[in-house]
Amino acid sequence: MREDKAEGAASKDGDPALRAQLQALGYKYEVDEDGDFVLTFALDEQRSQMAYVLSRTQRYGSLKVREIWSPAYRSADRGALPAAVANRLLEDGQLSKLGGWVSQDGVAVFVVKLDADASQQTLDDAIDYAVRAADQMEAELTPGQDEF
Structure with missing residues (x-):
């Protein structure tokens, strides 16, 4: 069985190729302390949604994968998510x-994994999907709230 491997630590300035793609798409972003790109989107009905596009990639065999995260729910005690x-x-x-849900430190996060060398259009579509999926779930699970 092959091992999956994380690629080296991301620069504090983020992946330069990813930065160029995000700039070409006209996205406004910040770079966090891990070198990941943090984007906030204005959506319909006065809602907004955050997304993280990770600079660090992972490998499995010949695959090189990048992740896009979009949070949707935070548990009250930042522990396990409620069963429901x-x-x-x-x-x-x-x-x-595309993608699926993970729990990280009591936060439900929608994660899309895509080829790290995906085209600009594919990256744009994956970000859009993650953001819309997470915001829709956030609206369902926490009616009237918009934390993320």
């Missing part, structure tokens, strides 16, 4: 065309 929420995320994951 976790089950809803599993149900949603079955219907997803």
